[in-house]
Amino acid sequence: MPETVTFHDPLEEGPPITLEVFEVPTDVTDAAQRIGKIPEPDPYYVDVGMLYRFAALEQVRRESGPEFVAQHVAVRGHMGTGKDHDIEQFAALLRLPYFRIPLTGEVRDITLIGSTKLHGDGKGGTESRWEDGDITRALRGPALVNLSELNAAGAETLFALHGLLDRYQALDLPTGETVRLRDDVRLFGTMNPTDLRDYAGTQTLNKAFADRWVIWEKDFPTDEQLTSMLRRRYTTMADPYVEAIGRLAVEVNTSFQARDAATRVETPMSLRTVLDRLPAGLRMFQRADDPLRRAWETFVLPHVDPYDRDHYETVWSAVVRKGPGEPPFND
Numbered sequence: 001m002p003e004t005v006t007f008h009d010p011l012e013e014g015p016p017i018t019l020e021v022f023e024v025p026t027d028v029t030d031a032a033q034r035i036g037k038i039p040e041p042d043p044y045y046v047d048v049g050m051l052y053r054f055a056a057l058e059q060v061r062r063e064s065g066p067e068f069v070a071q072h073v074a075v076r077g078h079m080g081t082g083k084d085h086d087i088e089q090f091a092a093l094l095r096l097p098y099f100r101i102p103l104t105g106e107v108r109d110i111t112l113i114g115s116t117k118l119h120g121d122g123k124g125g126t127e128s129r130w131e132d133g134d135i136t137r138a139l140r141g142p143a144l145v146n147l148s149e150l151n152a153a154g155a156e157t158l159f160a161l162h163g164l165l166d167r168y169q170a171l172d173l174p175t176g177e178t179v180r181l182r183d184d185v186r187l188f189g190t191m192n193p194t195d196l197r198d199y200a201g202t203q204t205l206n207k208a209f210a211d212r213w214v215i216w217e218k219d220f221p222t223d224e225q226l227t228s229m230l231r232r233r234y235t236t237m238a239d240p241y242v243e244a245i246g247r248l249a250v251e252v253n254t255s256f257q258a259r260d261a262a263t264r265v266e267t268p269m270s271l272r273t274v275l276d277r278l279p280a281g282l283r284m285f286q287r288a289d290d291p292l293r294r295a296w297e298t299f300v301l302p303h304v305d306p307y308d309r310d311h312y313e314t315v316w317s318a319v320v321r322k323g324p325g326e327p328p329f330n331d
Ligand SMILES: Nc1ncnc2c1ncn2[C@@H]1O[C@H](COP(=O)(O)OP(=O)(O)OP(=O)(O)O)[C@@H](O)[C@H]1O
Pocket: 044, 045, 046, 047, 048, 077, 078, 079, 080, 081, 082, 083, 084, 085, 086, 190, 192, 229, 271, 272, 275
């Protein structure tokens, strides 16, 4: 019996989806290395719907005929909304080796595709040999490739990927070799929205490139989603803290999306702030008079530009004013 994994719809609209997991064949040259790149499932991961959607598309792909061309998903959302984490967890559950390849403005197509390099021939001379780049190497076996920060990439880098992403489904190397998209390779991407705010080094995605992706929006998590992530991860965190942090994050992120530039905050509150930094601060200041306030001052405000502090503090005053009086953890 092949091993399977079942995905449940957190919105409870769709039925559970059961999929067979991938297996790395032993005849790929770098099998051991690839197996080492299968991510571990995160025990604290809470699917807010994206993982189930990935699974639903995967099911369509597996169950439909040749009339469907493989679709590649790009997740678009603000910083720290959990885009890369969703994609990584999909790889973990489907047991696919995970290759995260950032497409920063610096990266050139030779880094991604490959290049011809000179090597000593052992007889005092040199010979030139092709060396695969990051994407090419990933495509040679089962892989989930996450092209992160798609809208940071330069135009020529994107052009090199056009054929791979459309129905041609292959990469033509300068050596004349054609590397086809294997049946056990999945391509994903992430990007920040450019409509609302600047992200240094990003640009509006080239239209022809954007048209090669299914673009799914990752919204800021809701209060309910945040508190369930906090409770899953910090089982002993006292309720008033869980609730206050959830409200702070929701209000800051609502303010981030506000139209009025005079009062809105310019930095959203990321999942890293909520799930990593603030709880660390609560631990550190657990014996202080107001642990939440101290954690806020030490782990949140330093991320905010000085001119934006007032806006953050306005949210703090409106939502918390004074932190809970009890200890932050019941242990
Ligand atoms: N669904 C989730 N459940 C639990 N924790 C999560 C979830 N999503 C993200 N996290 C946590 O939040 C952190 C940030 O997520 P991630 O790096 O995926 O964000 P991102 O959207 O890719 O951010 P950026 O745009 O800055 O690259 C992760 O390291 C993880 O600890």
